[in-house]
Amino acid sequence: MSTNLFTEPLSRRGLLKAGAASAVLAGLTGCSSNSASPSGPKTLNVAVFTDQASANKLTKAAGTFEAAHPGVKVKFTGTTGTDWNDFFSKLLTQIAAGNAPDIAAVATEGLQLFAAKELAEPLDDYVKRDASELKSYFADVHPALVEAMMYQGHLYELPSDFNAGNMFYSTSLLSSVGVERPADNWTKDDFYDIARKVSAKGNNVVGWNWVVRLWGSWTSWMYANGGNLLTEGKYDGGDWLWNTFYPNDPAAAGRKGGWQWGDPTANSTPVVEALDFMIQLQKEGLSPTPDVGGGGTLQGLFASNKIGMAIGGGFWAGGLHNAGMAPGSFDVQYFPKWKSQRHLFGAGGYGILKSSKNKDLAWEFLKTLVTPKNMDLLSPGNVTTFPRKSMMTAQRYASTGPKNWQVFYDTLTKFDDTAPIPAPPYYNAMAIALNKRTTQAMSTGDAKSALDGLQSDLESAAKTS
Template sequence: MLRAGAASAAVAGVGSLAAACSSGFSSSSSGSKTLKVAIFTDQTQADKMQKAASTFEAAHKGVKVKFIGTTGTDWNDFFSKLLTQISGGNAPDVCCVATEGLQLFAAKGLAEPLDTYVKRDAAELKPYFADVHPALVEAMMYQGHLYELPTDFNAGNMFYNTSLFKSVGVERPADDWTREDFYDIAKKISAKGGNTVGYNWVVRLWGSWTSWMYANGGNLLTEGKWDGGDWLWNTFYPNDPAASGRKGGWRWGDPTANSAPTVESLEYLIQLQKEGISPKPDVGGGTTLQGLFASNKIGMAIGGGFWAGGLHNAGMADDAFDVQYFPKWQSQRHLFGSGGYGIMKSSKNKDLAWEFLKTLVQPKSIDLLIPGNVTTPARKSMLTAERYATTGPKNWQVFYDTLTKFPETAPIPAPPYYQAMAIALNKRTTEAMSSGKAKAALDGLQSDLETAAKTG
């Protein structure tokens, strides 16, 4: 699911896990049931994902899992269509939801909290949590409750074209490279001409000009944390420094879309466009961007682990691109989006759905769900040289190390009114890039978000 956003997201363990389930479901007690799983993709791809349920179905006689695909330009399209299906009485049992929609579904009372299940099966789940960075888990919480088990994520790193770098005499940037370093490289590549640009990006919430905003100390909303969650952190991360300060999920407060660092960030992208270093951006996902990148028309672009599979599928050799951390401005804070599967509150098969969720977070299940490195596995043990040998990039460690090396890295702002926020962001960003007036556009976005926050 995350490969569409943003991202975009491990079954030798599935058989043993299914046999160890403690809910009382067995091959003789499941009965004839169908678990419907909603995912953000087309039905052709959804059908291919059926194999991820084969071991689970074999362990639960009479149970069938049906992956149902829904397409869209971005996550807000998917959520709109899914909400329409739910209001029409056609709700799934399980839904794959990224960071963008977690609070939307939780706040509307559509998602079932997983706390009781996780507490009951804590011993069984400890290996899983030990393999997942706490930042990804916290991003799946809302008002102190856990709603999903993360399967995958994507942090906003910087991909670069190795041949274009070489052609202008530039080596791989240092881990602590700066915005000034980025600018110098992008300007050199743009000077080549021939429709080649040093940098390109897309208009959306994840990995857009918002990555510059995070590095510059800004955000669209006031950051806070919900109370609660101690039971989870004390159970699964008692001695992990990375869990220090974690609470019950991100609490997105008053809008700050026209704050000084946020305005400055968008002004920087306008500057790059005026200088011919970056073209006018498209709205939506990054498929078109990946094609241009693979055609050696782009020197650098923001991308997460899903870009590895995307560039490989676009025909790019694994040594023709590489990845580095996002450059430093006021800080090197990155943004990320995570994905996972949750249980719908309306489901009549919640206990069975929970057993299915536990199989989906096993390494071989994740492999079946996200073949070809189309997103980044949430389980750190799955990021290996062998995994990226087929697609690249050479410095694949950057993907997970972003979470460990930069503790301030955080999820994208995604409050319960995410849909209205995404639409407003796209509109006002496009307005700013056309008019060249970042402050006026972001004053408009501030008003949009204040209205959305009040109306929900």
């Protein structure tokens, strides 16, 4: 999504190979930021996943900070790509060349990649020192988002946005086939029935469409079916954070030091069943062959009233509005129930690079980026879901819709098993393999064979990471 730094850029397609990224990682030693020396004017360099024109607009979020720190300038540098693995590969190349930024926008997909390679600075000491200043922030942020920003007991980012995998639907298309808003606890069978009715309209209208990638893909069905690509676990640690900021919050119960992604389970029965379901929908004409990458094309088709339902996060509210859809022409519901109604999400924030010569200054800037004012400046127009619940209001969504905007944040509060997408330190290799094997399955009609291949791919990537 080009309008949001942390989730889904438009039309993503793999540009760089995993092998190149691995080679870059192997050479990441002794890199340093190109910021000015402590004795002179300082520039905080911030790498963001967007085009440079959009990056230039972000400087307005630095105005108050620069005014409070005379002689300091914040420079946002945009890097384009077709998905997060492209951005990470380019950023790793930049770091290896000795041209590292001080701060980088890093989503769930890359947090463990940068933390495991010791490229990111843990924020623990800063957070402990400024705990009283940060209490209002953490009190406003769901603990699931915070845990997703942790690795091996350490916190690496303050969540600045997130998007859960919900289901958007065209109100006019569903109404035209006699279907009203699905119930909160609607099921896979309900979904299938609606997709069949909408697809029967013909004229290139389909009941369901999706993209090939980790977030917002068939993987949401995998989660609802009780499966995952990797064995789930939690790292020990993190008590310092939970005891300080969430001592009496039931939603923090069982939280630890971040998600630990273990052995691959890509060809397990629940995963195979999820991808088989996608093949079934395609064979029956209820869904077309999916694109690889981001949801830009998908949003355009949805806005043209050619799609009945599609996975989207809060960023779709702004995206569909910008594509010309009026409030009321689309709405959102929780993802359907299969074996469970578990949802996935992706989160984002800014991390400090370990090589930065201006870590203390970078931390002061990071704190300003999670204020409501700067969140609005960084992501205007409902192009993401804010992690601060107090910012989720009817007034905010009045201009764009959807009517049931509460679904975005309530996905965290209503379903206590909502969890981040699996993103181990070898995420780049995993993303490329997932795209390749999903495309294979959809072209051959054989999910099991493709996922056996994905299982082998992930086992190899895990061994070499």
